[in-house]
Amino acid sequence: MYMQEKYEKWHRYINTDNVDNVEVKRQNISLLAMITLAIVVLAGLLIVNHQEYSAILNASIFGGLCFVIISACIFYLTPFQQVGRIVLCSGLLVFNGMLIYSGGTESTALYWLFYYPLMSYSVTGPKWGSFFSLCFIVIAFFLLYTDGAITANYAMAERSRFLLSSLVIILFSFINEFYREQSRTKIESVSIDHKRDANTDALTDIPNRRFLEASYFPYLKANANLLLPASLIMTDIDHFKVINDTYGHDVGDKAIVHCVNVIKKALRNTDVLCRVGGEEFLVCIPQMGIKKAEKIAEKIRVSLQDTPMVLEDGKLLTIRSSFGVSEIVSSDEFNSAIKLADERLYAAKEKGRNRVVAA
């Protein structure tokens, strides 16, 4: 869910799952590919070659395999997915150091290590990818250029070419990942702005009916244990056509904004006010039964009646409204609760308007 301080509280309920999901999927697929590949290659090497390998090489391959399995468990079995990614990259970093140290079969270990910067950027993103790549280069430099630090037998030219080509890979991995991240953030913010606009009523700046169906009701359903019972208050300005016909459409628009401001003042920060029709609004009140909601509706009715709109010539225009209240007890009742609130609203109109009907 989207949350940013400059926006109003209801914006955080706008469903942005499809915006964030693609990036998470990309990182997860990279991780899955890396885990699968690492398990197949490391287990295969151990099974086939363990008799030919030195003890330190067998130990480093086995240690690498354990790290991969531990990180896969953290990633898939706990909520700490970034920790799983970091454990994987840390484990493979240690494993790479041990490979450089032992040299692998006939000191060919360096050929196996170019994957690491690419993998760490792809799995953990630009910041952690740079951190792991930097550690990788520092460890490789130390091992390759410290006399007696390793048992492997690399040619001098091989050492310098390995470090240089690793640096080139790191540079391009960084550029790639950094700008991909920037463009993703930009696209994400444009996409979120579009979503926000599509969920907002242009005249009043409050959420519209689409917000209810696409974002808010799914949010209430997902958190039913915490937020239900909830109540709905449907309200419709009385004789609004007369206001339009008497004062003009512009004053009609201002009257709608005036009502929104008055209704908002009677609500809590967690309540959501939506414009669901021309002069029809729906208030959603989580964690509230119908009895209390009826009182809130009455409070709104009275404050609308007692807060006339000031016209341009200074005259006062009293706006009244009718209300229908219903309750959502379980998460399959959203549509029926809206229908019931609507029916009660029209019962209030039938009974003479400017009243609340809740039964």
Ligand SMILES: Nc1nc2c(ncn2[C@@H]2O[C@H](COP(=O)(O)OP(=O)(O)OP(=O)(O)O)[C@@H](O)[C@H]2O)c(=O)[nH]1
């Ligand atoms: N100014 C303005 N008028 C609107 C807007 N949306 C709808 N309307 C008008 O609101 C009026 C609603 O009229 P009706 O549905 O007959 O309802 P009413 O006059 O309020 O009568 P009751 O609801 O029965 O009390 C219509 O004339 C619409 O054109 C809007 O955004 N701005």
